[in-house]
Amino acid sequence: MKKILRxxxxxxxxxxxxxxxxxxxxxxxxRNFLQQFNADYKSKLALHSLILLLILPLGLIGIGIISAGFxxxxxxxxxxxVFMGLPFVAIPILYIFLYLRKRLxxxxxxxxxxxxxxxxxxxxxxxxxILPILLLIIIIITIIKILIMxxxxxxxxxxxxxxxxxVLTIISIANGDGIPLGGGxxxxxxxxxxxxxxxxxxxxxxxxxxxxxxxxxxxxxTGTNTFREKE
Numbered sequence: 001m002k003k004i005l006r007x008x009x010x011x012x013x014x015x016x017x018x019x020x021x022x023x024x025x026x027x028x029x030x031r032n033f034l035q036q037f038n039a040d041y042k043s044k045l046a047l048h049s050l051i052l053l054l055i056l057p058l059g060l061i062g063i064g065i066i067s068a069g070f071x072x073x074x075x076x077x078x079x080x081x082v083f084m085g086l087p088f089v090a091i092p093i094l095y096i097f098l099y100l101r102k103r104l105x106x107x108x109x110x111x112x113x114x115x116x117x118x119x120x121x122x123x124x125x126x127x128x129x130i131l132p133i134l135l136l137i138i139i140i141i142t143i144i145k146i147l148i149m150x151x152x153x154x155x156x157x158x159x160x161x162x163x164x165x166x167v168l169t170i171i172s173i174a175n176g177d178g179i180p181l182g183g184g185x186x187x188x189x190x191x192x193x194x195x196x197x198x199x200x201x202x203x204x205x206x207x208x209x210x211x212x213x214x215x216x217x218x219x220x221x222t223g224t225n226t227f228r229e230k231e
Contacts, residue, residue: 018132026125033114037106045121052095053126096122191225199227
């Protein structure tokens, strides 16, 4: 169990640090490439990939809202989706184009290599940064659900045991048995009878057991919690 907890802690720690590591790695990769042509260049490629990641779902939401507003039936809806969706598809492409255009001016060669690297980073870098956070949230929610489920099971078990004890006690009283009042090693065992008297177990010098109530009357034990007064 301790090994599992240590591994889980290690995984959670890695997922917690992973977004920052990926964010810095994306910026560092672009910076190392472009500083060959501009020594003062500071990369913000990871930030732009996150901005682009935010633009894409907003575009899809916009397509749905606008298309639903202009369409009166299913046929119109499909047509509206195509035409109204074009601007939202063009926005990410335009964003990537403007980002590359500004930086391609400083590159003397290997422009195709840079375009490929930067485009992949812009399209998928935001997902790579967010994914560990989503996994961390999913794992934490799963752990919380498991703990809640174990807590509910424990409550059911305790409730069941208490209910069983109550039922057995009621059955014992209904059968005329005594209710055990406790007593363990070094203590006298006692039972409470239906008439309210308390029977105490006593032992003589030879270890023989005798059962007497508070009035001095003696009883024979006929069951686990059942007694009969001696005649």
